[in-house]
Amino acid sequence: xxxxxxxxxxxxxxxxxxxxxxxxxxxxxxxxxxxxxxxxxxxxxxxxxxxxxxxxxxxxxxxxxxxxxxxxxxxxxxxxxxxxxxxxxxxxxxxxxxxxxxxxxxxxxxxxxxxxxxxxxxxxxxxxxxxxxxxxxxxxxxxx
Numbered sequence: 001x002x003x004x005x006x007x008x009x010x011x012x013x014x015x016x017x018x019x020x021x022x023x024x025x026x027x028x029x030x031x032x033x034x035x036x037x038x039x040x041x042x043x044x045x046x047x048x049x050x051x052x053x054x055x056x057x058x059x060x061x062x063x064x065x066x067x068x069x070x071x072x073x074x075x076x077x078x079x080x081x082x083x084x085x086x087x088x089x090x091x092x093x094x095x096x097x098x099x100x101x102x103x104x105x106x107x108x109x110x111x112x113x114x115x116x117x118x119x120x121x122x123x124x125x126x127x128x129x130x131x132x133x134x135x136x137x138x139x140x141x142x143x144x
Contacts, residue, residue: 015048015050018048019040019089020038020040021038021039022036022037022038023036024036031095032093032094033055033094033095034092035090035092036090036091036093037088037089037091038088038089039087039088040083040088040089047081047083048080048081048083049080050072050079051078052077052078052079054096055073055093055094055095055096056071056072056093056094057071057093057094058070058071058091058092058094059071059072059081059092060089060090062088108130108131109130109131109132109138110125110130110131110132110133111132111138112133112134113134113135115133
Protein backbone atom coordinates (compact mmCIF):
# COMPACT_ATOMS: atom_id res chain seq x y z
CA UNK A 1 0.00 0.00 0.00
CA UNK A 2 1.37 3.38 -1.02
CA UNK A 3 1.35 6.13 1.59
CA UNK A 4 -0.04 9.53 0.58
CA UNK A 5 2.80 12.06 0.75
CA UNK A 6 0.82 15.09 -0.37
CA UNK A 7 1.78 18.11 1.69
CA UNK A 8 -0.42 21.17 1.94
CA UNK A 9 0.38 24.44 3.66
CA UNK A 10 -2.74 25.53 5.56
CA UNK A 11 -2.68 29.27 6.18
CA UNK A 12 -4.23 31.34 8.92
CA UNK A 13 -4.91 34.58 7.06
CA UNK A 14 -6.17 36.42 10.14
CA UNK A 15 -2.80 35.78 11.79
CA UNK A 16 -0.87 36.81 8.70
CA UNK A 17 -2.83 40.07 8.46
CA UNK A 18 -3.06 40.85 12.19
CA UNK A 19 0.50 40.50 13.47
CA UNK A 20 3.97 41.95 13.03
CA UNK A 21 7.01 39.97 11.96
CA UNK A 22 5.44 36.60 11.11
CA UNK A 23 8.14 33.99 10.47
CA UNK A 24 7.40 30.46 9.29
CA UNK A 25 9.50 27.32 8.94
CA UNK A 26 7.87 24.63 6.80
CA UNK A 27 8.34 21.13 8.18
CA UNK A 28 6.45 18.55 6.13
CA UNK A 29 7.24 15.62 8.43
CA UNK A 30 5.23 13.77 11.05
CA UNK A 31 2.01 15.54 10.12
CA UNK A 32 3.43 19.01 10.83
CA UNK A 33 2.73 21.78 8.35
CA UNK A 34 5.00 24.43 9.82
CA UNK A 35 6.40 26.15 12.89
CA UNK A 36 5.70 29.85 13.23
CA UNK A 37 6.57 32.84 15.38
CA UNK A 38 5.10 36.31 15.49
CA UNK A 39 4.84 39.39 17.64
CA UNK A 40 1.63 41.28 18.18
CA UNK A 41 3.38 44.64 18.35
CA UNK A 42 2.21 47.96 19.69
CA UNK A 43 -1.38 48.82 18.95
CA UNK A 44 -2.19 45.33 17.65
CA UNK A 45 -5.17 43.44 18.99
CA UNK A 46 -4.46 40.56 21.31
CA UNK A 47 -7.38 38.61 19.94
CA UNK A 48 -6.83 36.80 16.68
CA UNK A 49 -9.18 34.57 14.76
CA UNK A 50 -8.53 31.04 13.55
CA UNK A 51 -9.85 30.02 10.13
CA UNK A 52 -11.81 26.73 10.15
CA UNK A 53 -9.56 24.43 8.13
CA UNK A 54 -9.32 21.22 10.18
CA UNK A 55 -5.78 21.94 11.38
CA UNK A 56 -4.63 21.88 14.99
CA UNK A 57 -2.36 24.57 16.41
CA UNK A 58 -0.18 24.30 19.49
CA UNK A 59 0.51 27.93 20.38
CA UNK A 60 2.76 29.36 23.11
CA UNK A 61 2.03 32.96 24.14
CA UNK A 62 5.25 34.16 25.80
CA UNK A 63 5.00 36.94 28.37
CA UNK A 64 7.60 38.51 30.64
CA UNK A 65 6.63 36.34 33.61
CA UNK A 66 4.60 33.45 32.20
CA UNK A 67 3.95 31.29 29.16
CA UNK A 68 0.38 30.47 28.20
CA UNK A 69 -0.24 27.43 26.01
CA UNK A 70 -3.19 27.00 23.65
CA UNK A 71 -4.17 23.85 21.82
CA UNK A 72 -6.76 24.83 19.31
CA UNK A 73 -8.41 23.43 16.26
CA UNK A 74 -11.47 24.68 14.52
CA UNK A 75 -13.59 22.89 11.98
CA UNK A 76 -17.00 24.54 11.68
CA UNK A 77 -16.51 28.24 12.26
CA UNK A 78 -14.06 31.03 12.95
CA UNK A 79 -12.70 30.80 16.51
CA UNK A 80 -11.23 33.68 18.52
CA UNK A 81 -7.89 33.25 20.26
CA UNK A 82 -7.56 35.69 23.17
CA UNK A 83 -3.81 36.00 23.58
CA UNK A 84 -3.66 38.13 26.72
CA UNK A 85 -0.94 40.71 27.28
CA UNK A 86 2.09 38.92 25.88
CA UNK A 87 3.49 40.11 22.56
CA UNK A 88 5.51 37.09 21.41
CA UNK A 89 3.93 33.86 20.16
CA UNK A 90 5.46 30.61 18.91
CA UNK A 91 3.37 27.83 17.39
CA UNK A 92 3.25 24.49 15.65
CA UNK A 93 0.61 23.97 12.96
CA UNK A 94 -0.35 20.39 12.15
CA UNK A 95 -1.67 19.25 8.79
CA UNK A 96 -5.48 18.99 8.72
CA UNK A 97 -6.52 15.78 10.47
CA UNK A 98 -2.95 15.04 11.58
CA UNK A 99 -2.71 16.02 15.26
CA UNK A 100 -0.25 13.31 16.24
CA UNK A 101 -0.04 12.20 19.86
CA UNK A 102 1.83 9.26 21.36
CA UNK A 103 -0.30 6.11 21.51
CA UNK A 104 0.38 5.58 25.19
CA UNK A 105 -0.56 9.14 26.18
CA UNK A 106 -3.23 9.22 28.86
CA UNK A 107 -5.41 12.10 29.89
CA UNK A 108 -6.06 12.82 33.56
CA UNK A 109 -8.46 15.70 32.95
CA UNK A 110 -9.96 17.88 30.24
CA UNK A 111 -9.58 21.63 30.67
CA UNK A 112 -12.44 23.36 28.91
CA UNK A 113 -13.94 26.75 29.70
CA UNK A 114 -17.38 25.41 28.77
CA UNK A 115 -17.59 22.59 31.30
CA UNK A 116 -21.31 22.07 30.67
CA UNK A 117 -20.98 21.90 26.89
CA UNK A 118 -22.32 18.86 25.07
CA UNK A 119 -19.37 18.93 22.67
CA UNK A 120 -17.92 15.67 21.40
CA UNK A 121 -14.78 16.11 23.52
CA UNK A 122 -16.84 16.68 26.68
CA UNK A 123 -19.05 13.66 25.89
CA UNK A 124 -15.98 11.48 25.25
CA UNK A 125 -14.34 12.63 28.50
CA UNK A 126 -17.54 11.84 30.42
CA UNK A 127 -17.79 8.41 28.76
CA UNK A 128 -14.21 7.66 29.83
CA UNK A 129 -14.71 8.99 33.37
CA UNK A 130 -12.26 11.85 32.82
CA UNK A 131 -13.01 14.94 34.94
CA UNK A 132 -13.74 18.18 33.08
CA UNK A 133 -12.54 21.38 34.75
CA UNK A 134 -12.50 25.03 33.77
CA UNK A 135 -9.32 26.99 33.07
CA UNK A 136 -9.85 28.93 36.33
CA UNK A 137 -10.08 25.64 38.28
CA UNK A 138 -6.92 24.39 36.56
CA UNK A 139 -5.01 27.57 37.43
CA UNK A 140 -6.22 27.44 41.05
CA UNK A 141 -5.08 23.82 41.39
CA UNK A 142 -1.81 23.76 39.49
CA UNK A 143 -0.34 27.23 38.93
CA UNK A 144 1.72 28.64 41.79
